[in-house]
Amino acid sequence: xxxxxxxxxxxxxxxxxxxxxxxxxxxxxxxxxxxxxxxxxxxxxxxxxxxxxxxxxxxxxxxxxxxxxxxxxxxxxxxxxxxxxxxxxxxxxxxxxxxxxxxxxxxxxxxxxxxxxxxxxxxxxxxxxxxxxxxxxxxxxxxxxxxxxxxxxxxxxxxxxxxxxxxxxxxxxxxxxxxxxxxxxxxxxxxxxxxxxxxxxxxxxxxxxxxxxxxxxxxxxxxxxxxxxxxxxxxxxxxxxxxxxxxxxxxxxxxxxxxxxxxxxxxxxxxxx
DNA sequence: CCGAATTCCTGTTGGC
DNA sequence: TGCCAACAGGAATTCG
Numbered sequence: 001x002x003x004x005x006x007x008x009x010x011x012x013x014x015x016x017x018x019x020x021x022x023x024x025x026x027x028x029x030x031x032x033x034x035x036x037x038x039x040x041x042x043x044x045x046x047x048x049x050x051x052x053x054x055x056x057x058x059x060x061x062x063x064x065x066x067x068x069x070x071x072x073x074x075x076x077x078x079x080x081x082x083x084x085x086x087x088x089x090x091x092x093x094x095x096x097x098x099x100x101x102x103x104x105x106x107x108x109x110x111x112x113x114x115x116x117x118x119x120x121x122x123x124x125x126x127x128x129x130x131x132x133x134x135x136x137x138x139x140x141x142x143x144x145x146x147x148x149x150x151x152x153x154x155x156x157x158x159x160x161x162x163x164x165x166x167x168x169x170x171x172x173x174x175x176x177x178x179x180x181x182x183x184x185x186x187x188x189x190x191x192x193x194x195x196x197x198x199x200x201x202x203x204x205x206x207x208x209x210x211x212x213x214x215x216x217x218x219x220x221x222x223x224x225x226x227x228x229x230x231x232x233x234x235x236x237x238x239x240x241x242x243x244x245x246x247x248x249x250x251x252x253x254x255x256x257x258x259x260x261x262x263x264x265x266x267x268x269x270x271x272x273x
Numbered sequence: 274c275c276g277a278a279t280t281c282c283t284g285t286t287g288g289c
Numbered sequence: 290t291g292c293c294a295a296c297a298g299g300a301a302t303t304c305g
Contacts (some may be wrong), residue, residue, distance in 0.1 A: 032281085059299080075299055076282090092283095111282045113299070129300080155276070164300080172298070260277075262298075 002074045004059060004136065004169030005212035009231060010080065011056045014105075017082050021099040022050045023065075024085075030094040033109075035117040045118055046070070046097070058133050058168040062124070069124050075113035081106045129164075136168045137205035144198040151190040151198065158186035159260045167205060173218060176240040176265050178204045185273040186264050187257075211236065239265040 002010065023046050028034055034042050049065035056062065063070035072078070081093075085104040089096065095107040095116055107114065124130055134150065135142035150166045151157070160166050161175045170178065179186050181204035184197060193201070212218060217231035238248060242265055243256035252269040 073299080076297080077284095109282095110284065111298090113282065115300095153275080159276090162299080263296095 002059065002078065002217070003171035003174050004209055005174070005215075005233065006217035006231065007056055007059050007061060007074065008213050009217045010074070011054050011061055014061075014080060015054045018099070018103075018105060019051055019054065021101060021103070022048060024048075024098045024100045026098065027089075027096040028094070029089070029096075030112055033094055033112065033114060033116055035115065042118060048100075057130055058136065058164055059171070060130065067121050069119045069121065071115075071117045071119055071124070071130075072107075073115045075109075075111070075115070077111050078107065078109045078114035081108060132165050134163075134165050134168045137170075137202065137209050139168075142167065142202055144195055144202060147198040147202060148193070148195055151193050153190050155190050156187050156259050157184055157190045157193060158262070158264060160190035161201075162262070169209065170205065172262055173237070173240045174205075174208055174212065177208045177238060180239045180267060180271060181208060183270050185271045186259050186266050188273055239267060241265065 026043050026046050028039055028042065031037060031039060036042065045068050046065065049068060051063060051065055053064040054061060055064060059073060061072040061074070063072065083104055083106055085098050085102050087104070089106075090108070092108045092110045093106045094109055094112065094114075097105040097107075099105070107116065119127065119130075135146070147167065151160055153160055155163075158175055158179060161170055161178065162172070176186070178201065182197065182200045184193070184201070212231075212233040215232040215236065218233040218237070219231045239254050242254040244253050246252065247254055247267040247270060250267065250269045252267055254265055255268050257264050257266070
């Protein structure tokens with residue numbers, strides 16, 4: 001499931017591949033995926049638009065055309081592929097952006113959870129969902145004081161850190177790794193996190209996310225980036241998906257539990273409550 | 274307002 | 290081996 005490092009890898013790859021291309025026409029095969037839901041409006045706004053840049057805000061990809069932005073969230077299994085326009089559509093390609101040069105960008109998503117929405121420049125940052133998002137780990141505005149304030153909730157720390165308004169970009173893989181790094185039990189109440197631990201959490205988030213970006217993200221389950229090249233951070237995971245394996249710091253078997261419905265991996269010795 | 278539960282979806286997994 | 294329920298999960302929505 002793509003999180004910040006995987007989305008950043010996709011962004012870089014796509015930038016190399018399709019920057020400057022102009023859309024000829026768009027095909028949509030699953031209407032609930034797009035917004036606004038008007039198919040004609042969606043197609044018309046992208047007609048003959050030229051791609052100026054691809055940005056990223058948290059896990060959202062922002063394709064910048066003239067004055068309109070295509071905001072894409074990959075959710076669990078969204079992937080892009082670049083193919084010739086006349087290549088046959090495969091089972092799970094739900095949206096095809098055809099370019100004027102005879103190539104096409106295919107959005108492939110087995111579970112149909114991804115979203116593609118159009119927003120004008122002026123609304124992008126002032127409307128949901130972007131308007132509510134918190135700061136990314138790399139953002140200097142994310143201070144221990146800011147985090148401490150956002151952690152004033154009765155939810156478990158893991159649940160709070162998955163909330164994109166608290167800290168931006170962590171998903172189920174990296175939140176487990178960050179909590180292991182910070183030696184915090186995932187079920188601990190968020191509001192019990194000390195100022196010092198808030199600082200540790202920020203440092204660990206930066207460390208984990210930076211390293212994952214450097215390695216091209218993690219390739220677990222079916223995730224591959226848009227070139228089919230696989231990330232290498234899965235080899236660096238300390239706890240996620242490591243149930244019953246021994247903690248590399250203390251040799252205690254890693255435990256798997258559920259925290260608010262999410263599969264959660266942690267070391268019961270290193271991450272005491 | 275807050276937090277938990279539900280919902281979306283389908284390929285994979287596990288139990289019998 | 291085959292069948293089917295349970296499971297995976299980000300975030301919007303609904304519920305209490």
